[in-house]
Amino acid sequence: MNAADREKSCLPILRDTPLFHDLGEEPLRHLASGCTRRTVTRGRMVCESSTALDGLFVLIDGRVKLAIFSAEGAERVIDIVLPGGVFGEAAPFLDEPPPVYAEALCDCSVLNVSRERLIEAVGRWPAVALALLTSMAGSVRALTRDLEACCLLSAGQRVARFLLNEASGGLAATDQAEVSLPAAKVVVASSLNLAPETFSRELHVLARDGLIEVGHRTIRVHSLAQLRGRCGAG
Numbered sequence: 001m002n003a004a005d006r007e008k009s010c011l012p013i014l015r016d017t018p019l020f021h022d023l024g025e026e027p028l029r030h031l032a033s034g035c036t037r038r039t040v041t042r043g044r045m046v047c048e049s050s051t052a053l054d055g056l057f058v059l060i061d062g063r064v065k066l067a068i069f070s071a072e073g074a075e076r077v078i079d080i081v082l083p084g085g086v087f088g089e090a091a092p093f094l095d096e097p098p099p100v101y102a103e104a105l106c107d108c109s110v111l112n113v114s115r116e117r118l119i120e121a122v123g124r125w126p127a128v129a130l131a132l133l134t135s136m137a138g139s140v141r142a143l144t145r146d147l148e149a150c151c152l153l154s155a156g157q158r159v160a161r162f163l164l165n166e167a168s169g170g171l172a173a174t175d176q177a178e179v180s181l182p183a184a185k186v187v188v189a190s191s192l193n194l195a196p197e198t199f200s201r202e203l204h205v206l207a208r209d210g211l212i213e214v215g216h217r218t219i220r221v222h223s224l225a226q227l228r229g230r231c232g233a234g
Contacts, residue, residue: 178219
């Protein structure tokens with residue numbers, strides 16, 4: 001596929017990606033002409049922590065797990081990327097492998113925006129640099145909140161905060177919401193730095209107290225206000 005065909009195929013995807021929403025048509029076309037699209041089947045790696053990346057990734061559809069392994073082989077999930085999300089945005093500016101690996105949780109389509117085009121775009125259009133800086137700042141903030149939760153919050157508080165974050169689109173008028181888990185419970189538990197049994201136990205406690213109702217992949221929140229009280233949120 002030549003540059004013109006890549007631009008035609010990938011430009012609509014970049015337009016729909018929040019990271020690139022505020023960019024003009026010229027930088028978008030420049031980036032799109034250097035993109036490649038591929039499909040990754042469930043359980044396969046999008047990228048590995050031992051291999052340097054040639055650009056950043058945009059998730060078109062599916063779900064991707066970002067995680068690390070300890071020296072003993074224990075896995076810690078850092079993030080679960082949903083469609084429209086971006087990962088590896090620091091890769092174009094670091095001459096080293098990324099600290100995490102990315103695994104497809106289901107069949108996925110991803111767009112790779114080339115390192116060369118990104119660096120050229122940063123030099124030509126300040127809006128591209130600002131967009132990338134904003135994205136990376138958001139990642140730093142998320143990691144800081146994750147560290148805070150692991151160090152300062154109990155297991156119950158972490159689960160309550162997770163449900164509140166996922167229920168941000170709930171119905172405020174009724175104080176209720178429905179949460180769709182972004183991945184299997186074992187993956188969500190790892191993202192909260194909890195054992196699966198601990199995550200299940202804390203959900204059971206909230207259900208026992210009448211705050212939630214647990215389904216297979218959905219959780220019905222009966223009281224957002226009481227849930228905020230459980231994690232100390234105002």
